[in-house]
Amino acid sequence: MPLIDLDAIRPLLVCPRCRSTLLAAPHSFHCAAPDCPYHPAGSFPMVGRWPVLVDFERSVLRREQVGLAAGAALPRSAVDRLPPALRGLWKPVNRAAVRNVDRLLRSLPGSAPTLLVVGGATVGNGTAAVYRDPRVQVIGFDIVTGPSTQFLADAHQIPLADRSADAIVVQAVLEHVLDPELVVAEIHRVLKDDGLVYAETPFLQQVHAGAYDFVRYTASGHRFLFRRFAEIDAGTVAGPGTQLVWSIDHLVRGLTRSATAGRLIRALLFWLRRLDAAVPAAYAADSASAQYFLGRKRDREMSPEEIIAYYRGAQRSR
Numbered sequence: 001m002p003l004i005d006l007d008a009i010r011p012l013l014v015c016p017r018c019r020s021t022l023l024a025a026p027h028s029f030h031c032a033a034p035d036c037p038y039h040p041a042g043s044f045p046m047v048g049r050w051p052v053l054v055d056f057e058r059s060v061l062r063r064e065q066v067g068l069a070a071g072a073a074l075p076r077s078a079v080d081r082l083p084p085a086l087r088g089l090w091k092p093v094n095r096a097a098v099r100n101v102d103r104l105l106r107s108l109p110g111s112a113p114t115l116l117v118v119g120g121a122t123v124g125n126g127t128a129a130v131y132r133d134p135r136v137q138v139i140g141f142d143i144v145t146g147p148s149t150q151f152l153a154d155a156h157q158i159p160l161a162d163r164s165a166d167a168i169v170v171q172a173v174l175e176h177v178l179d180p181e182l183v184v185a186e187i188h189r190v191l192k193d194d195g196l197v198y199a200e201t202p203f204l205q206q207v208h209a210g211a212y213d214f215v216r217y218t219a220s221g222h223r224f225l226f227r228r229f230a231e232i233d234a235g236t237v238a239g240p241g242t243q244l245v246w247s248i249d250h251l252v253r254g255l256t257r258s259a260t261a262g263r264l265i266r267a268l269l270f271w272l273r274r275l276d277a278a279v280p281a282a283y284a285a286d287s288a289s290a291q292y293f294l295g296r297k298r299d300r301e302m303s304p305e306e307i308i309a310y311y312r313g314a315q316r317s318r
């Protein structure tokens with residue numbers, strides 16, 4: 001697995017508050033800037049093998065939470081413990097991610113490109129190729145520890161230097177951050193010039209992480225979120241059939257007060273997802289469960305006129 005060593009990425013690490021160089025002590029890091037509140041030795045402690053590079057005063061994360069998360073391995077959900085053949089009933093392989101990640105990897109430049117996975121504690125559905133490509137140097141961080149991350153951080157203040165990554169993958173993360181605009185600005189900052197981003201974000205999905213679920217995007221809204229990127233491709237991850245399965249699951253949960261009953265009906269209705277393939281792209285765009293954006297960093301922003309002209313759904317403008 002080409003997840004690179006923490007030592008190898010140490011020169012890229014910066015203070016999440018002021019972006020100054022980080023200095024390493026035996027079991028902690030601290031900021032090199034004398035006037036930074038994180039300058040005192042031990043300001044960024046290690047939890048296990050993971051440095052906690054979080055500006056807690058500006059994060060929804062709490063110190064106690066991080067400690068708890070690191071003390072226990074990330075629990076595998078009941079669905080993830082099922083045999084692969086059964087798992088597909090609840091969580092089919094994300095074919096859009098497989099296809100787009102392959103495209104992203106083939107577009108990466110030269111030797112040993114650096115790819116950052118934002119929210120990468122576990123390998124995302126359809127993104128395993130990122131970790132199998134021997135050419136790619138993977139950097140991963142999350143708010144919880146996991147086998148695929150090197151440090152804990154909050155995506156609103158990515159503790160990496162400007163222009164340090166050739167590509168960034170952010171799958172099913174932006175709905176869980178308080179300020180997606182700020183997170184995408186951080187992605188833009190951390191990418192090298194002409195760097196690539198691959199994002200997947202839900203449109204019509206029910207709340208799925210309790211208190212840590214904040215926002216949804218239409219296809220046009222998602223495009224505008226990435227307005228400082230040139231589009232390579234964008235489209236639907238899962239369409240109205242998948243969206244309907246989610247809705248019936250949550251209706252049944254509400255009627256029975258039972259998440260298990262909802263999950264059961266979701267498995268019985270797996271075939272509804274297949275209807276996605278019969279819906280034309282324009283109609284799918286208007287009622288997607290989730291969508292993707294593959295783009296390249298640029299300086300220019302999209303104008304309001306451009307985003308209106310961008311609409312690809314099936315509804316006619318007045």
Ligand SMILES: [Zn+2]
Pocket residue numbers: 015016017018019020031032033036037038039
């Ligand atoms: Zn600092």
